[in-house]
Amino acid sequence: MGSVLALSSSPGHQNWPFSPDPPPSHWDRRDGRLPNPGSFHSLHRSCKDVFPQQIEGVKMILNKTLSSFFKVSHTLHLSAVSPSYYRFHVEHLQSDDYSKDKDAPALIGEMDSSGSLNAHALLHLNERVRARTVFQTQQSQFVTWQFETEYRGNDFTAAVTVANPDVPRESVILVAHFLQSVSSGLVLGGELVYHRGRAEEGGILTLAGQYSRPNWVATLNAGKGGAHASYYHRANKQIQVGVEFEASTRTQETTTSFGYQMELPEANMVFRGMINSRCIIGGVLEKRLTPLPATLIMGAFVNHRGDKLQVGLGINVG
Amino acid sequence: HVKIIYTLRLSVSCVFNVDSQLTLSHPLTSPSRMGSVLAASSPNPPPPTSGGAASGLTVPPGFGMPPVIPSSGEASGQEQEDDSRLPNPGTFDECHRKCKEVFPMQMEGVRLFVNKGLSNHFQVNHTLLLSTTGDSTYRFGATYVGTKQMGPAEFFPVMVGDIDNSGSLNAQIIHQIANGVRSKLAFQTQQQKFVNWQCDAEFKGEDYTATVTIGNPDVLVGSGIVVTHYLQSITPALALGGELVYHSRPGEEGTVMSLAGRYTGSNYIATLTLGSAGAHASYYHKANEQLQVGVELEASTRMQDTSVSFGYQLDVPKANLLFKGSVDSNWVVGATLEKKLLPLPLSLVLCTFLNHQKNKFQCGFGVTIG
Numbered sequence: 151m152g153s154v155l156a157l158s159s160s161p162g163h164q165n166w167p168f169s170p171d172p173p174p175s176h177w178d179r180r181d182g183r184l185p186n187p188g189s190f191h192s193l194h195r196s197c198k199d200v201f202p203q204q205i206e207g208v209k210m211i212l213n214k215t216l217s218s219f220f221k222v223s224h225t226l227h228l229s230a231v232s233p234s235y236y237r238f239h240v241e242h243l244q245s246d247d248y249s250k251d252k253d254a255p256a257l258i259g260e261m262d263s264s265g266s267l268n269a270h271a272l273l274h275l276n277e278r279v280r281a282r283t284v285f286q287t288q289q290s291q292f293v294t295w296q297f298e299t300e301y302r303g304n305d306f307t308a309a310v311t312v313a314n315p316d317v318p319r320e321s322v323i324l325v326a327h328f329l330q331s332v333s334s335g336l337v338l339g340g341e342l343v344y345h346r347g348r349a350e351e352g353g354i355l356t357l358a359g360q361y362s363r364p365n366w367v368a369t370l371n372a373g374k375g376g377a378h379a380s381y382y383h384r385a386n387k388q389i390q391v392g393v394e395f396e397a398s399t400r401t402q403e404t405t406t407s408f409g410y411q412m413e414l415p416e417a418n419m420v421f422r423g424m425i426n427s428r429c430i431i432g433g434v435l436e437k438r439l440t441p442l443p444a445t446l447i448m449g450a451f452v453n454h455r456g457d458k459l460q461v462g463l464g465i466n467v468g
Numbered sequence: 469h470v471k472i473i474y475t476l477r478l479s480v481s482c483v484f485n486v487d488s489q490l491t492l493s494h495p496l497t498s499p500s501r502m503g504s505v506l507a508a509s510s511p512n513p514p515p516p517t518s519g520g521a522a523s524g525l526t527v528p529p530g531f532g533m534p535p536v537i538p539s540s541g542e543a544s545g546q547e548q549e550d551d552s553r554l555p556n557p558g559t560f561d562e563c564h565r566k567c568k569e570v571f572p573m574q575m576e577g578v579r580l581f582v583n584k585g586l587s588n589h590f591q592v593n594h595t596l597l598l599s600t601t602g603d604s605t606y607r608f609g610a611t612y613v614g615t616k617q618m619g620p621a622e623f624f625p626v627m628v629g630d631i632d633n634s635g636s637l638n639a640q641i642i643h644q645i646a647n648g649v650r651s652k653l654a655f656q657t658q659q660q661k662f663v664n665w666q667c668d669a670e671f672k673g674e675d676y677t678a679t680v681t682i683g684n685p686d687v688l689v690g691s692g693i694v695v696t697h698y699l700q701s702i703t704p705a706l707a708l709g710g711e712l713v714y715h716s717r718p719g720e721e722g723t724v725m726s727l728a729g730r731y732t733g734s735n736y737i738a739t740l741t742l743g744s745a746g747a748h749a750s751y752y753h754k755a756n757e758q759l760q761v762g763v764e765l766e767a768s769t770r771m772q773d774t775s776v777s778f779g780y781q782l783d784v785p786k787a788n789l790l791f792k793g794s795v796d797s798n799w800v801v802g803a804t805l806e807k808k809l810l811p812l813p814l815s816l817v818l819c820t821f822l823n824h825q826k827n828k829f830q831c832g833f834g835v836t837i838g
Contacts, residue, residue, distance in 0.1 A: 207829060207831060208820055208829070208831050228820070228822065228829050228831075229829060230600065230828070230829045230830060230831070234829065448818075448833060450578050450598070452598065458600075459577060459578065459598050459599065459600045459604070460600065461576075461577060461578055461600060461831060461832060461833065462831075463818060463820070463831055463833065
């Protein structure tokens with residue numbers, strides 16, 4: 151179902167709960183023409199941002215903006231279940247026009263205390279053509295190396311990704327995405343994944359559709375690999391709600407999740423809660439400690455079926 | 469070499485007239501007997517005036533016994549009043565208390581503590597602990613304070629009870645029988661089995677305190693533990709005392725004795741406890757209104773190891789903040805942050821402990837309501 155590239159501190163809704171900009175809306179009409187539908191990866195993003203991120207142990211993040219192009223952040227994570235690490239994160243923006251845009255052209259690198267590297271390069275080659283390169287290593291071994299090219303037309307987006315091309319082992323994963331704005335609220339598209347290894351090869355086709363209105367967004371991905379449906383609803387300025395359904399034919403299981411986000415700007419607080427069909431209940435509270443440029447994060451996740459509890463504390467400075 | 473140490477103690481004890489029936493001549497020759505004697509030295513009865521909701525019994529402040537009396541102001545005040553009168557030295561258990569209170573308490577998981585006062589005499593509390601390592605528990609506790617008034621904030625009898633979701637019970641009854649005589653009954657069960665039942669009587673004189681405790685007396689089996697404490701004020705600043713533990717089981721019996729001394733200065737308290745079970749020295753220093761520091765040394769002959777801990781407490785009443793930190797010779801670093809979230813009657817506690825030697829990390833937070 152596509153490759154998920156998770157940067158530890160990617161700019162986005164999770165780190166900037168009090169962004170003064172209004173949430174991006176696909177439903178704005180510009181000059182009576184259909185808008186560009188965005189990239190395939192961001193179809194389910196508005197729903198996923200409502201859910202709390204699993205937090206464990208104590209994490210301290212120190213963000214330092216050295217100039218309008220250069221940002222540095224240090225992360226120290228002390229954990230009870232996984233080994234503790236220190237991570238160094240660097241961002242160099244190509245231009246300072248986009249301050250909080252998630253797809254701003256940038257060079258992003260992340261290095262772990264165990265030697266794992268995570269490098270992203272997003273380039274805007276043209277007004278319409280974007281390229282992205284991702285390298286991920288686990289200590290000294292390369293885990294992911296992929297190259298993506300995206301073309302943004304007036305009312306469509308097409309992208310081709312080559313993931314883990316390995317000439318000696320003759321294996322490669324090719325992914326092609328296509329999204330087309332059909333009407334002012336409706337976006338239809340598909341994803342074709344072709345993977346080839348030494349012993350086998352195959353292709354998976356997934357169709358995607360998204361319907362948006364000013365207050366809610368409904369998205370559906372359906373294919374031979376499974377289905378993924380999500381519904382995002384903005385009840386009022388403070389409450390956002392998301393429901394997600396995932397079914398996978400490979401692991402033969404389905405999951406339904408319900409999450410909500412409550413913002414209290416007067417109290418400088420954001421609370422995200424979620425409940426799962428796997429009997430997982432979680433909540434994360436983020437509080438901005440004015441006048442200090444610090445944010446305190448407290449969260450707990452309970453897995454009732456496995457009787458496990460995970461508690462996390464974090465502080466973001468800067 | 470054991471006998472040599474015992475003769476030295478004998479000379480020291482004669483100075484302050486300790487009961488001459490002390491079995492100092494009791495032969496502790498065989499190593500196995502030494503081991504069993506030390507293993508059987510029972511832990512002291514749970515202190516009735518501890519602050520937050522610990523795992524044992526707790527009595528909320530104001531409902532229990534008064535704190536250690538010899539502090540800087542009061543000691544000097546007494547001296548000015550009447551040179552011949554020495555203050556009461558407090559109880560033997562509370563010698564090391566001031567220093568121990570500076571150290572942070574280890575906590576993990578999520579804890580919710582709700583305290584509700586139903587009337588002037590009755591208080592109820594609920595504790596919900598979701599634990600990352602062990603089992604999650606719910607605990608219900610009740611405190612009843614009687615009508616007999618002995619001091620400005622002391623009422624007797626005091627009954628404190630605590631029951632767990634697995635059925636474990638902790639119960640304590642404290643009563644002032646006569647002027648200067650206080651008695652306590654304590655019971656502890658693990659699910660349905662009684663693990664601890666004890667009775668003690670405390671005699672508070674003008675300048676001395678004597679306590680007798682009978683622990684786990686079992687007439688059918690013929691076993692029991694008797695603990696005697698004695699603490700005497702020598703000067704307004706110096707208090708000396710001793711503890712004698714006699715335990716008996718069918719087939720073996722033994723005693724453990726330890727001596728204690730405490731010196732209170734203008735803004736510090738130094739305490740030393742020495743015995744055949746080991747040594748415990750603590751130093752408490754109040755640097756200023758906000759900072760208190762404590763250093764502790766514990767040596768145990770049974771476990772053959774020593775540990776030194778350094779702890780400090782930072783009080784910032786303007787920010788409603790209380791921070792406690794500690795560093796240990798076992799490479800354990802820990803800290804607790806407590807913040808009152810006014811105007812709500814809510815208090816938030818964050819706690820983390822890191823054991824560098826074993827590379828273990830523990831963090832937890834709790835909310836106290838009421």
